[in-house]
Each structure stands twice: as structure tokens, then as C-alpha cells.
Amino acid sequence: MLLTITTTHTPATDLGYLLHKHPAKVQEVELGKGKAHIFYPVANEQECTCALLLDIDQVGLVRANSGTSGNAFALEQYVNDRPYVASSIMSNAISKAFASALNGKCKDRPELVATAMPFEVKLSVLPVNGGEEMLYRMFGPLGYKITAIQHILDDQFPEWGNSRYFTVTLTQTTTLHTLLSHLYILIPVMDNSKHYWVNREEIEKLLAKGKGWLEKHPERQLIARRYLRHKTSLMNDAMTMLMKDDIPEEIVNAERAETIALPKPKLHDARLQIVCDELLSTPVRSVVDLGCGEGKLVKLLLTHPQLTHITGMDVSSRSLEIAYQKLRYDQLPDNQRKRLKLILGSLVYRDRRIEGFDAAALVEVIEHLDPERLRAMEKCVFEYARPAKVVVTTPNKEWNVTFTTDGQMMRHTDHRFEWTRTQFSEWCRKICEEYGYEAAIKPVGEEVEGAGAPTQMAVFIRK
Template sequence: MLLTITTRHMPATDLGYLLHKHPAKVQDIELSKGKAHIFYPVATEQECTCAMVLDIDPVGLVRANEGPSGNNFALEQYVNDRPYVASSIMSNAISKAFASALNGKCKDKPEMVEMPMPFEVKLSVLPVNGGEQMIQRMFGPLGYTVNATQYTLDDKFPEWGHSRYFTVVLKHTVTLQSLLTHLYILIPVLDNDKHYWVNKEEVEKLLAKGKGWLDKHPERELISRRYLRHQKSLMNDAMSMLMKDDIPEELVEAEMISEPEIPTPKLHDSRLQLVCDELLSTPVRSVLDLGCGEGKLLKLLMAHQQLTHITGMDVSSRTLEVAYRRLKYYQLPDNQRKRLRLILGSLVYRDRRIEGFDAAALVEVIEHLDHERLKALEKTVFEYAKPAKVVVTTPNKEWNITFTEDTSMMRHNDHRFEWTRAEFSTWCEKISTTYGYTYVIKAIGDEAEKVGAPTQMAVFTTINN
């Protein structure tokens, strides 16, 4: 991935002083996930360009405990775009390679720190969740002129449409410190992802790097939400600080004496609990978790002694290793360990190890498969394995309007589709008529007017059951 910063300020070589990087030297900066190479392809009095190329170690990304995207999808640690695009790894490189400039320090020419200069920035491959409109919404209010070129998914198959990748050129007369803080925050915001887990320290980073501009940005709420990876409690903390000057003093005092809010379960946790309850709502003794991930549903199921056989299946061996650790498999008493089995396998091929179970769950799995593989999964589960009960959950596409205006945006980069309620109902009806199941569709999560709940769940039961 490549970032270039160009100025035609006179003398342009002042850029080297501000960045604390000599134009005559090539410098390498060690990163936790690879290296940053910094050099100057142009360095004259009239024009100076500093380039930063990131050389990311894909094996290092896999070995990291958190994994890309927090390991939300089993295969993402192995198949992802992180080594090739400007992402939160680029932000991390900016903070490490240009730390002095980012913090507004210049030892040799301190008077230049506050001097606006004409800059042109080029990001060679920037992933954007929300299209060109989102780039304009982020950089336009800050005064940038934006030129964005979008790439197709595949030139050989133009009908597949555009990808989410852009080459972006930004132009503005601004201080270098402001430029770097804008890039530091907005690159991962546009990507709508981070390569590491987000905690309260990220709120401090957001407020520190956004000082002087974020509180005035018309999209400050969206920026905060994406930067903090949609963690509501962290976003509330950030927004309370950003908006403190907007709130009348009497309302602040009222807030201080108000009753504490009762925390509500996260959607993911409540979804798993509802799936668990649904699986156990009829007498079952053997249960499958297909696409079990790190074993969160399995842990809930293990608490119910009526289940004598509990099997989790996943396509990722590393994820299964995490599940073994989280379930403390090797510390379980013998009688408990005999109830639990973890197996490596794919849902697009018939597997006799998953046949003969009373019930099965597919929690947020089907949307990760393209059309042909989804058809293969249908046969594997509903024709060959054929549990008496199957519980399937998937996102409700209509609900996405509650957090984005971009109708093409999906909740995860790896999703191949997200269905409306009508589309999900059509699929359920096809499964019912093709494989001999009845079904009931239920909503999971708080429902919004006209768009429904965030998650839709179908409970399939064999007709002869």
C-alpha cells in the first residue's frame, strides 16, 4: 500500500524538516505487522514528495491474537485485503513514522508547524464502505478537494459491478499536523474496520487526534461510531466529550443526578441465547453448531445436561484451537468432555459425521457464501444431515438504514449477500418445499418501524417430526 504527500510550497524541501525525514535517505520503520519504507521520489525547491510504502507480513497478521477484524469470520485471518490496502495499519504507520509531525513538533523549524501549506495526498488503494459519497462526506467539510477513482471487481466480468476500492487524491492548504490527523482518523473510518481490538484507549486517541476539528465536523457521530467499531458504550463516551459545549448546563446537571441506565445484552450475546433456547425448546439430546467459530454457542449448550452429544464444526483449524481453549476442553471432567466434540470440516460437502443429530444451528453463516456454495450447503444440511430441527440466523438488510444511508453497504466485508425479510422468507419457503420442513420466522433484537429487527431467525422442523 502506498501513501504520498506532495507540496509545492517554496521551498518545498521544508517538508523534510516537518516530517523529520531527510530527503536524501531511505528509512525503514519497524511495525508490529511489517515495515514502513519512507523515501522521497521528488525533492526539489519547487516540489517535494514523501512516499511511504507498507510491507505487511501476512503470516504476522495470522499469528496476532486479535486477527483481522477481530476474527469475526473464520477465514478472514487467511483471506483478507489487509496487506494491500490503506487501513488502520496505515494509520498505525503514520503515528509511528511521523510521530513528531503528528504531534505538532519540529525541532529545526518550529515556526512552520502552524503554517498552512498546499498539499496533495494520494492513497493508492483505499477501501471505502459507502462509496465515493462517503469520501466526500468525510473530507469535504474539512476543505479538501477530492478526486476518487473506483475499481471494478473484475475487468473480465463487468456485470459484477464495482469494488469498494478507490485511488484517492486529496488537495488542501492546511497545516501538516492537521493533514496527518485527518488521515490518521479517517482512513480506518472509511474502511469501517480495524486490525485490532478497540477499547477505551481508542476514545482517548480519537479525542486527541480529532482535537480542533472533529467536534465541528457534521459527521462526527458517524466518524466516532466507525472509529470505535460500533461499540455503543465507547461511542457514548466519545460523543459526550465532543458535544459537551453544545449541551446547556442545566441538562448536564440533570444528567449527573439521573438514574443509571440498566445495561442491555449485546445483540450477538442475545442472539446466541435465543438460538440456544430455541434448540432446547423441544426434547433434543444431540445438537450441531455448524460454523461454530470460537465456541460461544457451544459453551451455552454445555450448561444443559439433557444434551448428551454436542458437536461444533468449523472450516478454520485455528478458530477451533481457540474454541478448545475457551471451552477449557482439556480441563473438563471425563464425563463432560465425552459430551463435546469439535471437528474440522466444510459445509459445502457431504459429511457423515454430522448426520443423525436432533438439532442444528447456523448462526450468521449463510451470508458468507456465494450462490453456488449456498446451494451446496442447503443439500449438505437439509438433505444429507437432515436434523429434525434447524435454526438459521442472518442479518436483515432493511435494518441497515438505521446506521447508514448507503443501501449497498453490508455489515461485514466478507458478506456475499444480505437479505430483506421478504427475500429471507422466499428462501425459507424454498427450503420447506424442497426438503420437507415446516418453518417459523422470528425477529431478534429491537425492531425499528418499517424495517424490522437487526437479525432474522428461521426455525425449520421436519414435517414427519
């Protein structure tokens, strides 16, 4: 398969600097499944064309057990189009042959990175699942002029009709870095297949190479679905991260539960430290943070070596993804990783994964539950999980008079209720009577006369 990139920028030979490939040399890059040959059919001041030609080892593809994503028939790994079309193998070649350009780097001429140039890209042959319309849906919103020639299945049998293969020419004035990022992602998207196993690392590739344009693309959901080979869990996580500025916050996390009228960072940090201290005030070896959000309390708990098992659970996959990143989970030493687990789950259904812990924390969680579902949470935590200690914090409704005239405005639009100190005390009393606990209620934050502290905390101890 062949990819050519042509520019008429003056001087056109600047393309060689951007690609880090000298126009006078023919170069090769090992791909593992074959080789990529890089050469310049044309290289002068007026026009410069760089060609990327792939020579794929079909036997190597089979031996590596890569195959294609489909399984239409038993011999597909031997009989397929992979050596002859632009596919995810081409994306892999782009990332290896033009790594510096794809990452927006140019050591010798750094000013060229941000320079928009007129480009013409030709792909021979591109498999398109969805026909010519799909080409326009994907490349059209990015500003490309598209010319597509569809090939028939067999010129000896024209009655068989057209194939899914196109020779595609794309023209636009843009930066080379942007152009390559479009090709890197959209080539396998057009093919709707990949030659390798897709895991969570593909989300990072998608977000990194799509930064600055994918989040604005009208077909971003379809792009994510195809790029991640229709793996629903991966696609959902990718979409929540792509659409983080477009969707309302629905995760249980106190950092977002406070309004700007609250001294959010100081109060939240103090609250987490107080909860951490309460959890560790008695000998405990295992703690579960129910509604862990982005993992701030978990991070505090990890600094205490006496804890051998720390689990964070949240209803939001996006929050857990952020928690993994902020905790630098992949970089933790083995002994630290063995202590830590992050799980996706809901507090309104019994979950045996949260049973057997010495202590549990619910930091600014209960107020996000509908009152009719609060009962289900109580049974899950205090009857089924039944830790020896439970620390619960929730906003104090009476304190709201400090930032609103009538005190009726709630701290966050996602709160389903907020309790006064009397209401919270009554709820704690019922929990103790029904499930066999004792509770101590404590204020968190600076107290105001007549209104109390911004946060109220209960420490439940199982009898």
C-alpha cells in the same frame, strides 16, 4: 499500500523538516505487523513528495490474533485485503513514522508547524465502505478537493461491477499537523474496520487527534461510531465529550447547579468539606457518593485512610469520564485504586451495588428528580440500600430572595423543585417515620436573617 504527500510550498524541501525524515535517505520503521518504508521520489525546491510504503506480514497478522473486525467466514484471518489496502495499519504507520509531525512538533524549524502549505495526498488503495459519497461526506467539510477513481472487482469479469476500493487524491492548503490528523482518523473510518481490539484508550486517541476539527464536523457521530468499531458505550461517551458545548447540562452536580449570583466555588467547596466531615464524624469504613458528578467529594474522601471502600455513582457517563481523569485513576497506586470504584447508575431503580455501605451522601441531588420519582429514590436509598448514615443537601428556597426580587426563581434550570426549610423538615420527618431513621437538620453557608442559609443539610442516622 502506498501513501504519498506532495507539496509545492517554497522551498518544498521544508516538508523534510516537518516530517523529521531526510529526503536523501530511505528509512524503515518497524510496525509489529511488518515494516513502513519512507522515501522521497521527488525532492527539490519546487516540489517535494514523501512516500510511505507498507510491507505487511500477513502471517504476523494471524499469529497476533488481530485479524479484521468482521467474521464473514472462517478463513477471513487468512484471506483478506489487509496487506494491500490503506487501513488502520496505515494510521498506525503514520503515528509511528511521522509522530512529531502528527503531534505538531518540529525541533529544527518550529515556525513551520503553523505554516499552511499546499498539499496533495494520494492513497492507493483505499477501501471505502459507503462508496464515493462517503468520501465527500468525510473529507468535503474539511475543505479538500477530492478525486476518486473506483476500481472494478475484476477486469476479466466486468459484469461483477465495482469494488469498494478507490485510488483517492486529496488536495488542500493546510498545516501538515492538521492534514495528518485527518488521515489518521478518517482512513480507518472509511474502511469501517480496525486490525486491533478497541477499548477506552481509543476515545482518547479520537479526541486528541480530532481536536480542533472533529467537534465541528457534520458527520462527527458517524466518525465516532466507525472509529470506535460501533461499540455503543464508547461512542456515547465520545459524543458527550465532543458535544460538551452543544448539549444542556443534565448531570446532578452542585458545581453547575448554582447560578452566577451564587458564590459558587466557595459555597460548593465548603459544602463538600462539611459533608465529608459529617460522613466521618462517626466510625465508618465504606461510603457511597450518590450523584458523584465529577468526583470532588470522592477526592476528599480518598484522603482519609480509614475508608476502605469508596464508590461514586452517577447517571452521566460523561461525568464519570471526567471523574476518572480528575482523580487520575490510572496513576493511582494499587492500594488506592482498590479502595475506589465509579459506577454508572440511577437512583430511581434498586441497585444492589450500593447496598451494604456504612454511609451515603446525596449532595444537591434530590432537587434534580421529578417529584413523582422522588418516592422511588427514597425506597432505593432508605429501604433497600439502607446505610447506617445518610447525608443529604439541597438548596433552601427561602434564600433565593437574595438574588431575585420575588424569591421564586430557582437556582438552576434543571431543578425540578426547591424546598423551603419547613418543606425540607417535613420531608425529613416522613423519611424517619417510614424507614426508621433519626435526622438532624443543619444550615450550610452564611445565613441571612429571615431567609436562612443557601443550603440545608440533613444527617440521617439509622435507628
